[in-house]
Amino acid sequence: MPVGLAVLAVSEVLLRSHDLAGGFAALLLLALATTVPLPFVLGSGSGSGRFARSGAAVAISAACVLSLVPFGMLTVGGVVAQLVCVYVLGRAGATTLGGLFVLPYVVIALAGHEDPTRIVAVLVATLASAAAATGIAHHVRSTALAHSVTEQAFADTLLEHAARGERARIARELHDVVAHHISMIAVQAETARLTTPGLPAEGATRLLTIGDTARTALTEMRRLLGVLREDAHTGVQRRPQPGLRQLIELVDESRDAAGSRTRLIVSGAVTTLDPGIEVTAYRIVQEALTNARRHAPGAAVDVELRYGDNDLAVRVRDNGPGQPATHNSGHGLLGMRERAATVGGTLRTGPAPGGGFLVEARLPVNPDDDEEAPA
Numbered sequence: 001m002p003v004g005l006a007v008l009a010v011s012e013v014l015l016r017s018h019d020l021a022g023g024f025a026a027l028l029l030l031a032l033a034t035t036v037p038l039p040f041v042l043g044s045g046s047g048s049g050r051f052a053r054s055g056a057a058v059a060i061s062a063a064c065v066l067s068l069v070p071f072g073m074l075t076v077g078g079v080v081a082q083l084v085c086v087y088v089l090g091r092a093g094a095t096t097l098g099g100l101f102v103l104p105y106v107v108i109a110l111a112g113h114e115d116p117t118r119i120v121a122v123l124v125a126t127l128a129s130a131a132a133a134t135g136i137a138h139h140v141r142s143t144a145l146a147h148s149v150t151e152q153a154f155a156d157t158l159l160e161h162a163a164r165g166e167r168a169r170i171a172r173e174l175h176d177v178v179a180h181h182i183s184m185i186a187v188q189a190e191t192a193r194l195t196t197p198g199l200p201a202e203g204a205t206r207l208l209t210i211g212d213t214a215r216t217a218l219t220e221m222r223r224l225l226g227v228l229r230e231d232a233h234t235g236v237q238r239r240p241q242p243g244l245r246q247l248i249e250l251v252d253e254s255r256d257a258a259g260s261r262t263r264l265i266v267s268g269a270v271t272t273l274d275p276g277i278e279v280t281a282y283r284i285v286q287e288a289l290t291n292a293r294r295h296a297p298g299a300a301v302d303v304e305l306r307y308g309d310n311d312l313a314v315r316v317r318d319n320g321p322g323q324p325a326t327h328n329s330g331h332g333l334l335g336m337r338e339r340a341a342t343v344g345g346t347l348r349t350g351p352a353p354g355g356g357f358l359v360e361a362r363l364p365v366n367p368d369d370d371e372e373a374p375a
Contacts, residue, residue: 002038009077033063034078090135166335186214243278268307288316296320
């Protein structure tokens, strides 16, 4: 394009040479000066390239003004080059410099020059303003898009880190539960080997192997737990994991902290469930109550446990405003879904029928039995 504009500008000067009273050589040089530096304007805008771009744009604008004011002539190629300069500078974010290039034409239009010169100045000022506005709008859109992509990437990274942290916490809690059972296997195997009268040698060997295998598994689990705790930068917690028996205390604490009515409703035949299921249910209720206090302060909350033959239904419902944007902006719902998935359960969240917000989880209480049932 720069070469074509230069040829166009020189051709226009040559075609109008018979109308020029003088200064043909100067106009020819100015025609070249308005177009030849254009490649530097269109070049790279990083580092030293920005200075080359600005210098080339200043040279083009100065040549256009010198061609218009003393000689009353501005080629079409020069006008196009001037508009390209203003647009490129606006698109690159140099809005002040681009605006300064429009100012000389406004001054020429208001200075009382002859009609042809004034008309050209008004035309160039108008077109240059439009080109600058277009470039600036493009720059704003590009910047907003880049910021949006960056923010989305940052949000995805935070979500991924939150998911990893939650999985690490779940793994630690499940470790505490499973470690208890493995320890009991080792203890019972050793007790049976030492206390069973008349136990054959082969049976004693197998019981010894069972105990050794259990202790090895326990050691490996503790080693892996140490890695998880190191990655999560958390200290070791030496306290029993909570279960459904502690829900009354949790509800009382929530009622005292929120200063509102919080009820615990239990239905079905209450039975002792697998510790992993109880820990999961407790943590889901705990997170749901925390969300209710944060997003629906003062709202009444009902916590319902329904014991079934095959599953445990956990429902936490508040009578707050429903589902504001902040309900889905945090990582609490993600953590609850992760916990439900670890035990083969499901979690549903959203506006409750009739108003408020509902967290509902279904946790299988005997998945092993279902898997071993005959077809």
